[in-house]
Amino acid sequence: MERLQLAVIASIVYAVLSVTYSFVGLLSPQPPVNVVGYITAEEILGHALFGFAVGIFSFDLVIALQATAFALAVDGGHLLTQLGVPVNPGVSHSLTFMILSTLLLGYVFRNKISFRKMAAIAMAAFLSHMAFDIIDGGFNGFQLFNPFTFASIMLPVWSVAALELLGIAFVAFAFKENILSLVRR
């Protein structure tokens, strides 16, 4: 139960971070869109599945669910645009957010689970989110280098597999003792 509680708290922290970071989008404002109108069930399910798929390589259901929640929370900026804040909801899809969120989550929860494990979940969930957004046709590139430039960068289709596999590798490495204990059993 305590582990589940930790996963929920970490997911809330990650979501708050994602929403907060999205204010960076005010540096390159764009008219707010009615997100509820265009978010589809496939989009939510896709992000959830891709997040779960990287998380399950910890061989721990709670961690897999946490990765699922993180993967969904990357789109926290949608909340701002829904509330009428003129930001691009994709602004959290940047290298700056990836690095900041990974380091911050790892640091904040270092005594609860370990820096390595929490950072790996954050990094992997982010990568899985990017992977699905490439598949999801509605997405026209990422502002990868914001807040330094808001230019959109398209990633090639093959990077879907590369990003997802990289996420899996991070999780598998951080939780390698779980895999080793499975092998020994």
Ligand SMILES: [Zn+2]
């Ligand atoms: Zn997204």
